[in-house]
Amino acid sequence: MSMINEQEFKKLANIKSDTCVSIFIPTQRAGKEVLEEKNKKHLHCEWVQIRKKLKEDNVEESVIEKIGKPIQELLEDRDFWRHQSDGLAIFASPDFFESYTLPVNFEAYHYISEEFYVKPLVPAMTGDGKFNILAIQLEKVSLFEASKYSIAPVEIDDLTPSRLEERVGFDFKEKALQFRTQGEGGDKTQFHGHGGSERDEKTEIKQFFRAVDQGLKDYLTREKLPLVVYCQDYLFPIYKDANTYNHLMDEVIPGNPNDSDLLGIHQKAMEVVEPYLNENRNEKIEKYKELSQTENTTSAVSDIIPAVYQGKIDTLFIENRAEIWGDYKEDEMKVEFSEDRKNGSISLLNLAAKKTIEMGGKVYLVEHEFMPQKKSKMNALLRF
Secondary structure, eight states, rough: OOOOHHHHHHHHHOOOEEEEEEEEOOSSSSSHHHHTTTTHHHHHHHHHHHHHHHHHHTTOHHHHHHHHHHHHHHOOOHHTTTTTOOOEEEEEEETTEEEEEEEEEOOEEEEEEOOOOOOOGGGGGGTTTOEEEEOSSSOOOEEEEOOOOEEEEEETTTTTTTSSSHHTTOOOGGGOOOEESSSSSSSEEEEOTTTTHHHHHHHHHHHHHHHHHHHHHHHHHHHHHEEEEEEOOHHHHHHHHHHHOOTTTSOEEEGGGGOOOOOHHHHHHHHHHHHHHHHHHHHHHHHHHHHSSSTTTOHHHHHHHHHHTTEEEEEEEEETTOOOOOETTTTTEEEEEESOOOOTTHHHHHHHHHHHHHOOOOEEEEEEGGGGSTSSSEEEOOOO
């Protein structure tokens, strides 16, 4: 089980085979559905349909078995199903298999072609929306790099003290803090003590946080990504006071990071960061509208795909859950359309999306009501 990154996306986008199977299913993180193995049943249902379709297409039984073997192994892996996010993406061919658990609410869908269907994944590759998460406690410091679709730990052991005692000395006594927590999950913890003792404790915590801030400074300023802090509420004002990084977000992820696994940390961070992640997309939509009467925009699919191959696309907007079938003759720069999925036809939206990423453009999957030009399933803002 893994989350997608740019290197793996490019590998997926470039794989060609006589039979490539892409599967997307919604999953649940916990609760009754997990206990009843609803996620597992969902995949089983998709595989039954796929297997039937492959047989109808006269795919050799040995090829079907090769594709199905790792899928069957997943179905039998009880531990795998206990650690899911919001969606599961599977890519399988006779010689390749990978699965990705993602914080994306997929609709159940499968695609069989000579290439993988990567369109649902491409927004993660646009370069927008990366951010850092600092999970900080008095006894532990962790840093993560994340995007809307991914999260990965960053090694910082050589950059920061790992706990307060390393910064202020081992004569620091945790029992001197004597917490009382109001409620659960990060509500303010109050200090108890008398006068100067409380101030000394806060000063020591600030010294620790300042050391963390200085240790991370060079790393964080390389990309200047937004930094969101995950800590108990009472600690965040102290960290803000110690902080010198210009891209610290004002809103904290409240709670104890020890209470969350990697996917849980990502989920909580997205609740805080998601409005920021949409800013760049919204700016591009407004720019498209401003230029809609000029040659810098187009909503004609027959013009967009040749422009993609020529590297002319700055930003591509694709209607989410929409599809256009057909083919592209690159040597003739000609787009051919099909009313539905026929032999030899491919998803033109999938083609345009992955090629735009390859050529350095950005792609956004957009709900119909937010498309700049709603009459088309694909809109493009051109570079030149």
